[in-house]
Amino acid sequence: MSLLNSASGYGGLTKALHWLIAGMFAFQYAAGAVMTRMAPSGMALGLPQSAWYNWHKSIGLVALTIALVRLANRRLGELPPWAPTLVDGEKRFIHRAEQLMYAAMLAMPVSGFVYVMAGGYGVHLFGHWHLPNPIGEWPLLASAAKLVHLIGAIALALAVLGHVGLVLRHQLLLRDGLLHRMLPRRNRTP
Numbered sequence: 001m002s003l004l005n006s007a008s009g010y011g012g013l014t015k016a017l018h019w020l021i022a023g024m025f026a027f028q029y030a031a032g033a034v035m036t037r038m039a040p041s042g043m044a045l046g047l048p049q050s051a052w053y054n055w056h057k058s059i060g061l062v063a064l065t066i067a068l069v070r071l072a073n074r075r076l077g078e079l080p081p082w083a084p085t086l087v088d089g090e091k092r093f094i095h096r097a098e099q100l101m102y103a104a105m106l107a108m109p110v111s112g113f114v115y116v117m118a119g120g121y122g123v124h125l126f127g128h129w130h131l132p133n134p135i136g137e138w139p140l141l142a143s144a145a146k147l148v149h150l151i152g153a154i155a156l157a158l159a160v161l162g163h164v165g166l167v168l169r170h171q172l173l174l175r176d177g178l179l180h181r182m183l184p185r186r187n188r189t190p
């Protein structure tokens, strides 16, 4: 398997970044659900609410860096040809869902960052470094960014559900091995 995408399939870099982002976003949704629903003085899995917020903010900012690398990799490199078992309607859906997922990979961390900075909450990165606040307190901007963050979370969840649903339909019902295009060491085009 080569590092970069080629005519025979996705490269190792695309695959590694894809699964890294998928894992980080799964964590972000889980942490987002836990921290916004727990009592401020409570504990969840041995961690206080402040630690959940810290982990959510810190992992979210690392995810932003990885998303930028991923976007550059996608923009600068080539794309493998479509899987031959996809029909035209599915290609259109995949194209739109991928646009939405890439937009959300940037909009989610940026809106989260703007929300906590304009809201005056700040970021204590991994509990070690207080990041400077480049925005200053700005309540109206904080409310707008929070709204973008919440609506973005719903839109991204729908796009990912559609994306995973399409892959699983091909993998489990049509049995054409679509999932293998994104798995290590196998560039088998179905």
Ligand code: HEM
Pocket: 025, 028, 029, 032, 033, 036, 056, 057, 058, 059, 060, 061, 063, 064, 108, 109, 110, 111, 112, 113, 115, 116, 123, 146, 149, 150, 153
């Ligand atoms: C990288 C991708 C990110 C994803 C997918 C994500 C997702 C989410 C989700 C699903 C929620 C819970 C919404 C709810 O149920 O009310 C949430 C809440 C929140 N997120 Fe993020 N987030 C990301 C990045 C960030 C970043 C980078 C920050 C800040 C630096 C941040 C700050 C927050 C805060 C403060 C809340 C709580 C909002 C509230 O009080 O209701 N997020 N996020």
Ligand code: HEM
Pocket: 014, 018, 021, 022, 025, 074, 083, 098, 101, 102, 105, 160, 163, 164, 167, 178, 179, 180, 181, 182
């Ligand atoms: C269990 C979860 C997931 C599965 C099983 C999965 C599976 C796949 C597969 C098999 C492909 C290759 C499709 C093709 O043949 O072109 C793919 C591509 C892609 N996936 Fe996922 N995926 C998952 C989660 C995610 C998440 C969470 C995101 C984004 C937040 C995402 C974004 C993308 C994008 C943008 C592509 C196009 C290739 C690229 O530019 O990186 N996927 N996925």
